[in-house]
Amino acid sequence: MTEQPDTPVIASLHNVVKRYAGLPAVDALNIEIRAGEILGLLGPSASGKTTAIALLAGLVPPDRGRITLFGTDVSALAPKSRSVGSLLHRIGVVPQEPALFDDLTVGEHLRFFGELFGLRNPVLEQLCGSVLELMHLTERRDTRAGRLNSGMRRRLNMACALVHRPQILILDEPTVGIDPGSRRQILDSVRTLNARGTTVLYASHHMSEVEAICTRIAIMDHGRILVSGTVPELIERLGADDRIRVRIDRTVPDLRARLSELAGVHHCSEEPDSLVIIAEHGQVRLARVVEVVARCGAEVIQADLVRPTLDDLFLSLTGRTLRG
Numbered sequence: 020m021t022e023q024p025d026t027p028v029i030a031s032l033h034n035v036v037k038r039y040a041g042l043p044a045v046d047a048l049n050i051e052i053r054a055g056e057i058l059g060l061l062g063p064s065a066s067g068k069t070t071a072i073a074l075l076a077g078l079v080p081p082d083r084g085r086i087t088l089f090g091t092d093v094s095a096l097a098p099k100s101r102s103v104g105s106l107l108h109r110i111g112v113v114p115q116e117p118a119l120f121d122d123l124t125v126g127e128h129l130r131f132f133g134e135l136f137g138l139r140n141p142v143l144e145q146l147c148g149s150v151l152e153l154m155h156l157t158e159r160r161d162t163r164a165g166r167l168n169s170g171m172r173r174r175l176n177m178a179c180a181l182v183h184r185p186q187i188l189i190l191d192e193p194t195v196g197i198d199p200g201s202r203r204q205i206l207d208s209v210r211t212l213n214a215r216g217t218t219v220l221y222a223s224h225h226m227s228e229v230e231a232i233c234t235r236i237a238i239m240d241h242g243r244i245l246v247s248g249t250v251p252e253l254i255e256r257l258g259a260d261d262r263i264r265v266r267i268d269r270t271v272p273d274l275r276a277r278l279s280e281l282a283g284v285h286h287c288s289e290e291p292d293s294l295v296i297i298a299e300h301g302q303v304r305l306a307r308v309v310e311v312v313a314r315c316g317a318e319v320i321q322a323d324l325v326r327p328t329l330d331d332l333f334l335s336l337t338g339r340t341l342r343g
């Protein structure tokens with residue numbers, strides 16, 4: 020999907036600060052969610068993703084800043100008055116930790132959440148059926164949640180947030196600790212919902228997932244957005260940087276430090292059997308890299324030069340890898 024700059028903003032955080040015990044969990048945070056997009060909120064653990072979601076969903080009040088939902092300033096509204104205005108009916112939140120009742124069946128969960136939103140039969144029955152189908156849970160309708168495997172629990176957790184057909188779906192790390200099949204089904208269902216018109220905020224620390232499904236990405240660290248844009252826009256920000264990966268025949272204690280000092284090299288990190296160097300105009304630097312390796316008494320077995328990835332962008336912005 021191409022991004023329309025004039026697409027209406029349907030939810031936002033402006034300069035929002037939220038502190039816990041004096042320490043900011045989000046710090047002057049700015050996020051705009053535009054109608055029809057899948058916005059990826061990408062950040063390492065403790066960067067403030069869950070807090071940002073709790074603020075949007077009205078689960079915690081901000082210390083400072085403005086939060087809007089569908090054009091209404093909700094910063095000052097208590098969660099109760101939000102639901103009176105039915106704003107909460109228009110969003111669905113899939114929490115990071117599945118919030119399920121082990122003794123209720125899959126079908127009972129969906130009816131329970133649907134009734135919370137005021138839905139009654141026959142509409143409720145029909146909505147439950149379509150959500151079960153979307154999340155590949157139809158055959159598990161009568162299974163108790165306590166007997167589901169972790170992938171099915173994640174899918175049920177997501178299904179519960181969908182029965183009332185929210186306009187914005189907010190997912191908080193929905194694929195943690197599950198099998199590849201369930202992961203694929205979750206990603207596919209996010210795409211399907213988006214194609215049907217649902218706007219999505221997808222928080223994750225998995226670069227590959229965010230890159231695969233999001234139309235726009237906001238990279239978050241220490242409670243702030245460092246940069247946002249489409250994947251090509253973000254890659255563009257790396258300018259002339261390239262990524263050089265060299266495999267060498269032995270470990271040399273201070274090689275990484277020596278390479279980091281080379282002109283044009285922005286970053287050098289060590290992986291199990293290779294060194295990864297982010298450098299301006301990589302092809303120009305490669306010969307110098309090989310030379311330095313040789314001078315340190317080692318030999319280059321293989322060298323690859325590629326355009327950098329979003330992982331590299333994150334690295335160059337924060338000095339850390341997403342996983343680290």
Ligand SMILES: Nc1ncnc2c1ncn2[C@@H]1O[C@H](COP(=O)(O)OP(=O)(O)O)[C@@H](O)[C@H]1O
Nearest residue numbers: 039043044062063064065066067068069070071
């Ligand atoms: N309820 C809370 N009480 C105290 N500290 C919290 C609470 N929620 C989050 N934090 C802190 O705020 C920071 C951001 O956390 P969180 O929003 O959960 O990040 P993420 O979802 O990106 O892992 C972390 O340092 C975390 O320890």
Ligand SMILES: [Mg+2]
Nearest residue numbers: 068069115191
């Ligand atoms: Mg979190």
